[in-house]
Amino acid sequence: MNKKIFYLIFAIIIVFFIVLSAVFLYNKLDSKAFPEENTNENIAEKQIEEKDKLINKKVEVKAGKVYCELMEEAGVAYSEAIEIYEEGKDKYDLSQVRAGRFLDLYFDKSNVLQKLKYKINSEEELIVEKNNQTDISTSSTSTSRPKWNIEVKEIPYEVREALDGGSIETSMYEAAINNGLDDETIIELADAFQWTIDFAMETQKGDSFKLFYEKRYLDGEYVMPGRILAAQYMSGEKKYEIYYYEESEENQGYFNEKGESAQKMFLKAPVSYKYISSGYTQGPRYLAKFKMFTSTHMAIDYAAAIGTPIRSVGDGVITSAGWSSVGYGYITAIKHNSTYTTRYAHQSKIIVSPGQKVKQGQIIGYVGSTGLSTGPHLHFEMIKNGIKINPLNEKLPASKSISEENMENFFNFIKPLQEKLNS
Ligand SMILES: [Zn+2]
Numbered sequence: 001m002n003k004k005i006f007y008l009i010f011a012i013i014i015v016f017f018i019v020l021s022a023v024f025l026y027n028k029l030d031s032k033a034f035p036e037e038n039t040n041e042n043i044a045e046k047q048i049e050e051k052d053k054l055i056n057k058k059v060e061v062k063a064g065k066v067y068c069e070l071m072e073e074a075g076v077a078y079s080e081a082i083e084i085y086e087e088g089k090d091k092y093d094l095s096q097v098r099a100g101r102f103l104d105l106y107f108d109k110s111n112v113l114q115k116l117k118y119k120i121n122s123e124e125e126l127i128v129e130k131n132n133q134t135d136i137s138t139s140s141t142s143t144s145r146p147k148w149n150i151e152v153k154e155i156p157y158e159v160r161e162a163l164d165g166g167s168i169e170t171s172m173y174e175a176a177i178n179n180g181l182d183d184e185t186i187i188e189l190a191d192a193f194q195w196t197i198d199f200a201m202e203t204q205k206g207d208s209f210k211l212f213y214e215k216r217y218l219d220g221e222y223v224m225p226g227r228i229l230a231a232q233y234m235s236g237e238k239k240y241e242i243y244y245y246e247e248s249e250e251n252q253g254y255f256n257e258k259g260e261s262a263q264k265m266f267l268k269a270p271v272s273y274k275y276i277s278s279g280y281t282q283g284p285r286y287l288a289k290f291k292m293f294t295s296t297h298m299a300i301d302y303a304a305a306i307g308t309p310i311r312s313v314g315d316g317v318i319t320s321a322g323w324s325s326v327g328y329g330y331i332t333a334i335k336h337n338s339t340y341t342t343r344y345a346h347q348s349k350i351i352v353s354p355g356q357k358v359k360q361g362q363i364i365g366y367v368g369s370t371g372l373s374t375g376p377h378l379h380f381e382m383i384k385n386g387i388k389i390n391p392l393n394e395k396l397p398a399s400k401s402i403s404e405e406n407m408e409n410f411f412n413f414i415k416p417l418q419e420k421l422n423s
Contacts, residue, residue, distance in 0.1 A: 053108070053109060054106040054107060054108060054114055054115065055106065055107045055108075055109070055111075056104065056105070056106050057074050057075075057104075057105045057106075057107065058102045058103075058104055058105075059071075059073070059074045059102060059103040059104075059105060060100070060101075060102055061097045061098060061099050061100065061101050061102065061103065062099060063099040064099075066095065066097075067081065067085065067094045067095055067097050067103075068081045068082065068085075070097075070103055071103070071105075074103070074105055075107070075111060076105070076113050080113060083147060083148070084116065084128055084148055084150075087146050087147070087148050087150055088126070088128060088148070088150040091126065091150050091151065091152050092118070092120060092126045092150075092152055094118070094126075097118065101118065101119055102118070102119065103116060103118055104116065104117035104118065104119075113130070114129070114130045114132075115127075115128065115129050115130065116128040119155065120152065122155075122224065123154060123155060124152055124153065124154060124155060125152070125153055125155050126150070126151075126152055127149075127150070127151050127152075127153055128148050128149070128150050129148065129149045129150075130147065130148060130149075131146060131147050131148055131149050155218070156218075157216035157217060157218060157223065157226070158216070158217040158218070158220075159214045159215070159216055159217075159226055160214070160215050160217060161212065161213070161214055161215070161229070162212070162213060162214075162215050163210065163211070163212050163420055163421075163423075164179060164180065164181055164185075164210070164211055164213070165179065165208065165209055165210035165211060166178060166179035166181075166208065166209060167206065167207065167208035167209075168203050168204065168205055168206065168207045168208065168209075169205060170205070171203065172186070172190075172199040172200075172203045172209075173186060173199075175209075176189070182225070184224050184225050185211075185213070185225040186199075186273075187273060187274045188213070188225050188227075188228050189209070189211055189228055189231060190272075190273035190274070191272075191273070191274075192228045192231060192242055192244075192254055192262070193231070193233060193240070193242065193262075193268075194267050194268060194269070194272075194273070195262055195263055195264040195266070195267060195268060196233070196240050196242065196262055196264075196268065197233055197235075197240060197268060198268035198269045198273075198392065199273050200269060200271075200273055200276045200302070201268075201269065201292075201300065201392060202235075202268070202392060203235075204235060206236075207233065207234060207235040207236075208233075208234045209231065209232065209233045209234070210231065210232050210421050211228055211230070211231040211232075212228075212229050212230045212231070212417060212420050212421060213225055213226065213227065213228045213229055213231075214226030214227050214228075214229065227244055228242075228244065229243070229244050229417060230242065230243045230244070230414070230417035230418075230420070230421055231421070232421045240256070241256055241257045241418070241421070242254040242255065242256060242262045243255055243256075243257070243413070243414045243417055245402070245410060245413060245414070247402050247403065247406050247410070251400060251402070251403075255401075255402060255410070256398075257414065257418065258401075259401050259402035259407055259410050259411070260398035260401045260402075261398045261399050261400040261401060262398075263398075263399050263400070264396045264397075264398060264399060265314050265336070265340075265396050265397070265399060266313040266314045266336075266340075266342075266360075266382075266391065266394075266396060267311065267313040267314070267360060267361060268313075268391075268392070269302070269313070270302065270310055270311055270312070270313050270342070270344060270378060270380045271302045271304055271308060271309075271310060271311070271367070271378060272309070272311060275304055275305075275308045275309070276302070276304065293390040293391075293392065298381065298388035298389075298390075299345075299379050299380055299381040299388070300379075300380045300390075300391065300392070301377045301378070301379050301380070302367075302377060302378040302380060303375070303376070303377045304367045304376065304377065304378060305367065305376060306348050306366070306367055306368055306369065306376045307348060307366050307367065308366065308367040308378075309363045309366060309367075310344050310347065310363065310364055310365045310366060310367060310378055311360075311361050311362060311363055311364065312334055312342070312358045312359070312360060312361065312362050312364050313342055313360065313382075313391075314334075314336045314340070314342070314360050315336065315357075315358065315359055315360050316334040316335050316336040316337075316342075316357070316358055317334065317335050317355065317356070317357055317358070318332060318333070318334055318352045318353060318354050318355060318356045318357075318358060318364075319333045319334065319335045319341070319354060320332070320333045320354055321333070321350045321352055321353055321354055321365075322350070324345070324371060327371045327372035328343075328345035328346065328371045328372075328379070329345060329346040329347065329368065329369075329370025329371025329372075329373060330345075330346070330347040330348070330349070330350050330365070330368065330370050330371070331343060331344065331345040331346075331347065331371075332344045332347065332350055332352060332364055332365055334358060334364070339384055339385055340382065340383070340384055341382075341383040342380070342381065342382050342383070342391075343380070343381040343383065344364065344365065344378060344379075344380060345371065345378070345379040345380075345381070346367075346368055346369055346370050346371050346373040346376075346377060346378065346379050347365040347366060347367065347368045347370065347378070348365075348366050348367060348368025348369070348370065348376075349365055349366045349368065350364070350365040351363065351364060351365050351366075352364045352365065382394065
């Protein structure tokens with residue numbers, strides 16, 4: 001009698017386990033058969049903020065898609081998307097969201113939007129949060145109360161300092177990548193040195209560099225470089241040093257070890273290093289395509305894709321801009337002062353006109369292959385007192401120095417940085 005009950009209970013337990021493992025196996029098979037039920041490739045779902053129990057959807061802004069479409073695709077009602085837009089447009093106009101950025105949406109368990117974050121630029125983000133407080137005391141006016149708290153806030157990066165460096169085998173780009181630097185850091189470094197060295201043209205095998213800089217982190221993850229605080233570049237006997245220093249509101253930027261501004265009258269190159277560093281160029285192969293200044297070719301040719309922006313190397317006035325009858329194609333000439341003129345040839349498009357004033361770094365046109373040209377490139381000439389010269393050899397005075405009374409402060413400021421770079 002007791003035995004029968006015992007066997008019955010035993011059988012029930014066995015059956016229970018068989019059913020349990022069958023269910024478990026079925027679920028496993030099922031998840032293998034359908035690995036991802038991703039119905040919309042724009043939406044990458046990720047569950048974070050466990051404590052708030054909100055579900056995060058990061059929606060990439062795709063070219064040609066507008067804010068409301070993106071919100072609807074993510075499951076937000078059109079009326080609600082419009083409501084947020086209307087309430088927030090004084091702070092940030094959401095119709096201006098840029099391709100490549102993300103709408104960071106947070107939903108509660110019943111799929112109701114609670115929060116939206118959008119990175120406006122590298123420094124600021126828009127934060128939209130649902131106003132869940134109900135105002136009981138003033139029931140008559142409660143309808144006019146905003147449904148969303150909308151703010152533009154500074155992105156709360158955690159900043160860590162780092163010392164990195166490397167030496168050049170083939171190109172600056174390759175050297176930097178091989179030493180764990182990312183594209184953005186290389187471009188920052190090139191920008192800091194843009195009046196001093198042309199990383200595309202002037203670097204040679206055996207040169208070395210070091211940089212002490214800020215790295216920005218969010219939630220413990222590296223996001224991007226911050227400011228380059230100090231850097232040095234060594235080429236043979238020559239050593240170039242730059243330090244970021246703020247003497248006053250008006251005088252801040254990079255200075256060399258003597259307190260002279262690193263900012264000069266001319267940029268080293270008419271094409272920003274960011275268009276040359278990576279991507280289509282593939283470093284060394286690209287560098288081989290540069291045509292250097294020789295006695296027969298009194299200019300520098302920058303091989304670059306058609307449409308690459310061309311910048312004026314210095315402040316000046318456009319003296320001519322248009323078609324050349326002698327093979328230069330579309331060419332622009334800029335007079336910088338009574339001594340110097342620069343010319344930019346074979347352009348695909350000119351966007352300035354004679355008489356116009358331009359600033360250093362201003363885009364004046366785009367790389368092309370017009371006129372007598374064998375392929376897309378920028379033919380860049382510098383003319384000094386009517387004679388073509390090699391811009392890379394030209395020594396130019398520094399624009400501004402640290403004032404005498406602040407010199408000691410400056411030297412004290414850079415001393416520990418110098419020690420770091422020389423360590
Ligand atoms: Zn040329």
